Amino acid sequence: MLFEVTLSGVTLGGMYALVAMGLTLQYGVARIMNLSYGELLIAAAFAALWFYSGLAINPLIGLIVVPPIAFALSYAIYRILLQPLVRRAKTRDALEVDSILATFGLLFVIQGVMLAIFGGAYFSYSFLAVPLKIAGATVAANRLLALLLAVAIGLGLYFGLTRTRIGTAVRAVAVDPVAAQLVAIDVRTASALAFALGGALVAAAGVLVSMFLTFNANLGVVFTLKALVVVIMGGVGNLLGALIAGLVLGLVENYVAVFVDPGLTLAATYAIFLLVLLVRPQGILGRSNR
Amino acid sequence: MSGREMLGIALAAVAVAVLACVPLMLGDYGLSLAINIVSYTVLATAWSLFSGPTRYVSLATVAFFGIGAYTTAVFVESLAWPLVLLIATGVSVVVAAIVGLATLRLSGVYFVIFSFGLAELVRQLVTWFEVNKTRTLGRYVFTDITAAQIYWQLLALAVLVFAIGFWIGRSRLGLALRAIGDDETVARHSGIDTTRAKVALFVLSTVFMTLAGAIMAPRWTYIDPAIAFNPVISFTVLIMALLGGVHRLYGPVLGVVPLALLFEYLLASFPNHFSIMVGLVFIVIVYLIPRGIAGLVEGAVRKPA
Numbered sequence: 001m002l003f004e005v006t007l008s009g010v011t012l013g014g015m016y017a018l019v020a021m022g023l024t025l026q027y028g029v030a031r032i033m034n035l036s037y038g039e040l041l042i043a044a045a046f047a048a049l050w051f052y053s054g055l056a057i058n059p060l061i062g063l064i065v066v067p068p069i070a071f072a073l074s075y076a077i078y079r080i081l082l083q084p085l086v087r088r089a090k091t092r093d094a095l096e097v098d099s100i101l102a103t104f105g106l107l108f109v110i111q112g113v114m115l116a117i118f119g120g121a122y123f124s125y126s127f128l129a130v131p132l133k134i135a136g137a138t139v140a141a142n143r144l145l146a147l148l149l150a151v152a153i154g155l156g157l158y159f160g161l162t163r164t165r166i167g168t169a170v171r172a173v174a175v176d177p178v179a180a181q182l183v184a185i186d187v188r189t190a191s192a193l194a195f196a197l198g199g200a201l202v203a204a205a206g207v208l209v210s211m212f213l214t215f216n217a218n219l220g221v222v223f224t225l226k227a228l229v230v231v232i233m234g235g236v237g238n239l240l241g242a243l244i245a246g247l248v249l250g251l252v253e254n255y256v257a258v259f260v261d262p263g264l265t266l267a268a269t270y271a272i273f274l275l276v277l278l279v280r281p282q283g284i285l286g287r288s289n290r
Numbered sequence: 291m292s293g294r295e296m297l298g299i300a301l302a303a304v305a306v307a308v309l310a311c312v313p314l315m316l317g318d319y320g321l322s323l324a325i326n327i328v329s330y331t332v333l334a335t336a337w338s339l340f341s342g343p344t345r346y347v348s349l350a351t352v353a354f355f356g357i358g359a360y361t362t363a364v365f366v367e368s369l370a371w372p373l374v375l376l377i378a379t380g381v382s383v384v385v386a387a388i389v390g391l392a393t394l395r396l397s398g399v400y401f402v403i404f405s406f407g408l409a410e411l412v413r414q415l416v417t418w419f420e421v422n423k424t425r426t427l428g429r430y431v432f433t434d435i436t437a438a439q440i441y442w443q444l445l446a447l448a449v450l451v452f453a454i455g456f457w458i459g460r461s462r463l464g465l466a467l468r469a470i471g472d473d474e475t476v477a478r479h480s481g482i483d484t485t486r487a488k489v490a491l492f493v494l495s496t497v498f499m500t501l502a503g504a505i506m507a508p509r510w511t512y513i514d515p516a517i518a519f520n521p522v523i524s525f526t527v528l529i530m531a532l533l534g535g536v537h538r539l540y541g542p543v544l545g546v547v548p549l550a551l552l553f554e555y556l557l558a559s560f561p562n563h564f565s566i567m568v569g570l571v572f573i574v575i576v577y578l579i580p581r582g583i584a585g586l587v588e589g590a591v592r593k594p595a
Contacts, residue, residue, distance in 0.1 A: 033399060035406065084577065093345075093398070100347055100402055101532070101576045108525060108569030116562055221521070225407040232400065263418035270411050273404070274392055281396050 004137035013250020020230035022201030028237025029194035038223030039110040044206025067200040074199025114217040235283025313438035334542035336498035342536035343467035350405035356518035358503025382500035390489035413519035428514035535582025
């Protein structure tokens, strides 16, 4: 029983980690606090649903098709909607406030569009819903597959950012945008890329989540919130921290849901958040520099 | 007190007296619109009381509004009305103090994130409590409080918000808050206890939101967590305050009146696309009128001089 709950907690935590990695790119590199982030996850989940039950296309193919679309969409959002704010902002704090406000508006627009198309009902589809036995515990095949794919995507991102030239540039912008400019890094392009990459990641997470979770058009806010909590827990801009924090959150939520009460999972999230704020506000792996 | 200020206070008193007669002149529809406008005036002014000078965007308005509404729903039949309002105030002070003490010591972004999910958290906790402990989801609010009485209470609350806002603007606390908004590090080095100032103001501003919720509750005869903690309310308050301008006490009202009328129209004409429209209106405001109508007016007045 305990092992089984842990296993499904790890799957959920893997999703949170993936979602948070995208957000930490957007916030840590592009300095955009994106409150409409979770809406893209739900939009991707709806896309996967539509592919599967409408067009009979495997969600795994959706996983190849949807993230590039989200990448292009996020890139356009950054260039058209957010870059004017970046230009206007005098300080980093001013940009933070402006981006919070603009993306808060965007949240309601995207959510409104999804509500108009799909309504407020809960959706799910059945894909690979076969039980597998692992060391005595049962786990659904779709959950396990989602976890493995999340790990693969996360690893790919990690190596992309640490082993390639452009990844190094993106990390340099995260550390110090002004200094990065001095060593001839195009900060604007790097920021736009990081923002778009974050969008692609959350869309990938959306497709994966849709394979095993019931979702509705209002759920984006919850994912945004959890991603924000994970990012802060892990330390802003820190991919490894996001991974650890995501797993912790997934595990705690699952334990609370199974052993205490499923109605208190969000309360558990908040309890962890409060604890982090009180004990280690710079995050598990973050350095305090402000 | 200068002559100009005396004139301002006299004009405000006349305006309140005229507004107090509104229920006697308007029909049911007009009165409900007026209640809407006054309640949003209280909420938006209370919002900008804290978020204006400190520049900490609070997304938790409805968390406190809902706490007030729910307190009324639970106690209105068993307790006297002033006691209900007192309990609502007490609950909101405790919640706001916890939130403020945990987040306001840190950089503003933690506060924003915390407030972003606070309404959802309170909603889920109330739902959990109702389902598991009282075994009722949704309550009926039966009182003999009339619409006109609600209007007068809200108007009194609005006068109180303005009076307190006016007082804060001229007090040491107001000066401290403006210093924090300009540069928090400098403020701290000048000997201001920034955390205490921020928490005090946050608590004060949420008390008004809670009272607005408590007073508004009898307008709905039925309340459940999804109605009381509807995130659109937080969003609407934020838009109104920003459109009006948060750096002046009278700013939010300038945003409340046109937007309350616009939303009334949108809700009637496009009930299914309401949040899309509101989102678009909001984005336009953020891009085109970042300093609000009050900022525009002042800019126009200052230019010829």
